[in-house]
Amino acid sequence: MWSDSKLIWRKWLFLALVASVSASYYSQPNIVFIMADDMGWNDVGYHGSDQIPTPNIDALAMQSVILQQYYSEAICTPARSALLTGKYPMRLGMQGFPLYNSEDRGIPLSERLLPSYLKALGYSTHLVGKWHVGMSRPEFLPTARGYDDHYGMRGGFVDYYTYNKVETWPNGRLMHGLDLFDNDIPQVNEDRYAVDLLTERAINIIHSRNTSCPMFLHVTHTAPHAGNTGGPLQPPLYRPVGHRHIAHSDRRLYAELVAALDHSVGRIVEALYEAQILHNTIIVFMSDNGAPTVGDLNNWGVNLPFRGRKETPWEGAVRVPAFIWHAGFKPRICDSLMHITDWLPTLIRAAGGSITHEIDGINQWDSLVLGSELKRKEVLIAIEDGGNNVYGAYRAGDYKIILGNVTGMRNDYYGEDFMINKEPPPPYFPVLTSSYVAAVFQRMGIYFDPVQVQATRDAAMIRQKDKERDATLCLPTATRGCLFNVRQDPMESHDLWDRANNIAKLLERRLRMLWGMQMRRGPLALGEGADPANFGYTWEPWIYNGTDISPQQTTTPSSQSNKQQQKAAVNARTKTKADNCDCGDNFRNFVCLFRCIF
Incomplete structure (x- = not known):
């Protein structure tokens, strides 16, 4: 009897929540999707670190579904391709090394993108920030792919003050120029800080939107990605450098970039509340990939306790901060598997539509609404077929396999020295409750309890359960891979290839099958x-x-x-x-x- 009653209650709750956000055209939820750039797992406070305060992001996360087993792609361009198409990048020739500004490549024009689906469902569609999935031809640009308008950068990164991208080819050839546009118009007279100008445009869209239709606002910050090599870390100049408790100078400057991003999130949430649409808005926050702690274009972000950095097959490259908020959701930590390709069918379902053709993404909306386990059981983590390194990574259930050549890549753990504080950081709870988001929630009758906040942070921390560690970290080859139980061993420090060889062979067969489906990228085409x-x-x-x-x-x-x-x-x-x-x-x-x- 109790089981039947519980089932009936869950069905009623599901129907009520779905009705509140997507039952009809007029109640379709607004969707605000905020993507950080190169932010590490350990760069947000809700994962347990006190070093870099992120009170707005944390306050929002505390009232959200925190996606603890969420996977993105390891690099910028593949991540954005996966998000916009719902397909693994290797199916589109968009895997591997990110696009050069001077490269003639983009998401194939045969692919329909997320904003196009939402536009057909009656949404206004706005991109504010970074694009990075094709700019060589006008038909590759955002306003040709489903966005009503685009304000921001077409390529991978820019200087935070001049908005110039300096590009170096493999042969040493240099190109440089402005990469900030309002649709087709170069913003030659702009002089605001890059994070601020994107934030202010997003707020302007919120307040000036067409109120007769729902809004899809896609905010893709370039922060905290490094700038050009002449000035990789560029905090706001209109205030003194804070975070004096951080011992490492570069990490301290990085913290200023993260603080600017956090401030942006708070202001956007405040604008949604002031526009009286927050109650019917879905907010997604995520990073496109892990931080490049060391090496090329490093930003001193930290992915610990995960192994590796951006552009590797290790967890530090692909396990990123991510959560989804809606006023109808019960806050929780979701420990089910989810991949960046899932956003397209999930958000289309939330908007009242559906995807009828085959994609890699899985509609997770009903599970998110119900609070039940998500549906994904496997994820293709990476396929790299160019340059000196050819490798693949795949996860099924709790097990992950990596196969191929990763020689010369960043395969270790990075950033422990950057996490040192020379004095105590600011107290967490008072900083959290003084944020824009906390103030908005208080006006909505939502208050934070310090015990519950700490409990959420404790639950969101990654803990190493497998205490056995290999004397030498496993590095895969083309014939012998590495196998990890990443739920027990998230640090990828205990190889199970020999001990659980039956599982290894099963995952290897599946990985090789997926590998054989790839559309190869072809030679680099720089113009x-x-x-x-x-x-x-x-x-x-x-x-x-x-x-x-x-x-x-x-x-x-x-x-x-x-x-x-x-x-x-x-x-x-x-x-x-x-x-x-x-x-x-x-x-x-x-x-x-x-x-x-x-």
Whole structure:
């Protein structure tokens, strides 16, 4: 009897929550998706560290579903490709090394992206921040792939003050230019701090939105990614450098970047409350991949206790901070497996739609609403087929296998010295409750209890349960991999390949099967025509209708020829945007086409 009653209660709760967020067109939830860039597991307070206060992120996480077993991709471009398509990047040729600004590659135009699905469901769609999945051709740009507008960067990273990207080719060739746009317009007169200008645009969109339709606001910060090599760590200059308790100077500067990001999250939540739409908004926060603690473009972020750094197959590259908030959710720590590809079908379901074709992502919405175990049982973590390292990584249940060549990569543990404090950090709970988000929650009648807050932090900490550690860390080869029980051994320090060889062989067969499905990336295609010097030192598309249109000499795009090229670009974008209007509802389809034209 009790079991039947409990089942009936759970079904009632599920129906009530679904009705509150996605029962009809007029009650579709707004969706705000905030993505940090190169933030490590140990760089948020809710995972247990006191070193870098993140009170706004933490306050939001405390009232969210914290995704403890969440996997992203190991690198920027693959992560964004997986998010936007719901497919493993290796199916699209988007795996591996991130895109150069001067590279002629992007998410294949045959792929329909998340904003296009949401637009067909009646959403306004806005991208604020980093794109990094194709910029060589106008048809690769965000406004040709389903976004109504884009304010931000098209490539991988920029200087936080000049918004310039300095790019170095493998042969030493240098290119540099402005990479900050308001749709097609280069922002040559902008002078605000990069985190602030993105935050203020997001807030402006919230307050000036079309109130007759739901909103998808995708905020993709470049923080705390390092800037150009001449100034990798660039905190705000309008306030003194804080975090005096941190002993390592570079880690202290990194903490300032994280603080700016945290401040942004707080201001966005406050704006949603002031606009009176917070109660019907889904908020997702995540990092695109782990931190590059050391090595190329390192930012002094820390992934401990995980092994490795960004651009490796280890947990430190792919296990990232992530949570989802909605006023109807009961706060909890979810210890089920989830992958970045799951967001597309999950958010489409939350918006009232569905995905009918085959993708790798799994709709987790019903499980998130019910508070039940998520549906995913396996995840392809990485396939790398370029350069000197060829490897694959795959997890099924509690077990993870890595196979291939990782020689010369960052395969150890990094950042322990960066975690040293020379004096006590600020007390956690008072900082948490003084945040923007905590103030908003108080106005909503939500208050924090210090005992419960500490209990949540304790539960969200990663603990090593397997106490046996190999004398020498396992490094895989093409014929003998490494096998770990990552639930018991999240540090990947105890190889089980010989002890559990039956499991290893089973996972190896599945990994090799997936490996055989990949679309190979092909050779690196860098274009001299991309040189920003050809376009007034601005990163612009240089291939129109399959033809490199860059001038032979340094010019500004003011000639009649360039005007014709720009017109062709607009026509190409309009056609692609119109192709994205694929809604069965005739009126919504008409509105979508109307927006594309005007």
